[in-house]
Each structure stands twice: as structure tokens, then as C-alpha cells.
Amino acid sequence: MTTEPLFDSTTFRRVCGQFPTGVTAVTAVTDTGEVAALTVNSFTSVSLEPAKVLFCLATSSSSFDRLQRARRIAVHILAQDQEDVARRFATSGLSGEEKLEGVEWTAGPDGVPIIPDTPAILAGTTDEAITSGDHVIFVLDVDHVHLKPGPVPALSFYQGRFASPTAVIAE
Ligand SMILES: Cc1cc2nc3c(=O)[nH]c(=O)nc-3n(C[C@H](O)[C@H](O)[C@H](O)COP(=O)(O)O)c2cc1C
Secondary structure (H helix, E strand, O other), rough: OOOOOOOOHHHHHHOOOOOEEOEEEEEEEEEOOOOEEEEEOOOEEEEOOEEEEEEEOOOOOOHHHHOOOOEEEEEEEEEEHHHHHHHHOOOOOOHHHHHHHHOOOOHHHHHOEEOOOOEEEEEEEEEEEEOOOOOOEEEEEEEEEEEEEOEEOOEEEEEOEEEOOOOEEEO
């Protein structure tokens, strides 16, 4: 095995990009009604009982302040036909409100934006926000879930690109 003891962040990103992931759209609402929206693939489940999930957010993200002040956060596990939402939510320089323009959404618990046609949705509140390097790990206590009936091909991300589906989200 060849290892590289010294590597730059581009190499590190390429190595991590060999791990195929799903893609989520994270939305949030603050106490004052400001919203955030961004694309996240660092999502994973943490605990079954109680139900907890996590995602990692760059402290450099313009969404970071609103996520830190979020009253409620929703994670949408995207389908293959929602790539447009993933691309829009990953656009730098747009506010949460601007990212949501042109995306069909409704107000969920506490007013958090919910994208209704998404195959799987989890909503909850921040349990812990753990700083690690240039990211913060948001651990959420999940109190609402929604599963859309029927098998749906999941949106995937692999080697820095949206990829052909490797999984189907089944009912
Ligand atoms: C497929 C994909 C996955 C992403 N995953 C993350 C992530 O897990 N954490 C993160 O901080 N940014 C992630 N990003 C980048 C954010 O979506 C991007 O910073 C953000 O949408 C730009 O808006 P912002 O200014 O609010 O950060 C991802 C982008 C893409 C396209």
C-alpha cells in the first residue's frame, strides 16, 4: 500500500470523494423567521432511540449563522429528479430566502421550509453543535419524519459529481 504522509486539501477532498453518498437539502428557520437552505452530503444517522442524525457544516458557509440560531432544522433526502434543488441550494451568494425562490415548499413545524415532494424528510432541533476543525457537527434530535410512498431513485454524489443512482428509496 502506498500512502502519502503529506497531502494538500485538494488531494484530501479527492480521496474523500471516492466515497459515494446520497444528497440532502437542509432547511432551517430561526426564532425571528429567517430561513436557511443548503445542500449537504455529510448526513448520517447517529442514534435510533432516541432518534438522532448529524451533518457537518463549514463555518465559512453563509448559512452558518442561521443554522447556529435555528429553532428547527429539516433534512430532505433527495430523489434523482431533485438535482435542480441540490444545485440551487448549493449556490453561493444567495440567501436562504433567495434559494427557496422557484422551489415548491410549505411551512412545516415552527415554520421550517419543507419541500413536500421529497421521498424522505426528517425534522428536529439541535441537540449538540460540536466544532471540529473548519466544520461544526450538528447533531439533531429528530421529532418528525415523513416517507413518501413508492420506490424512488436516490440522488447520489460521487467523485465530485452528481451520479447515476446506486440506490432506490423504497417505502
Ligand atoms: C453535493 C453537495 C454536497 C455538499 N455537502 C456539504 C456539506 O456536507 N457541508 C457543507 O458545509 N457544505 C456542503 N456543500 C456546500 C454547500 O451546499 C454550499 O456551501 C452552500 O450551499 C452555498 O451556500 P452557503 O453560502 O449558504 O454556504 C455541498 C455541496 C454539494 C453540491
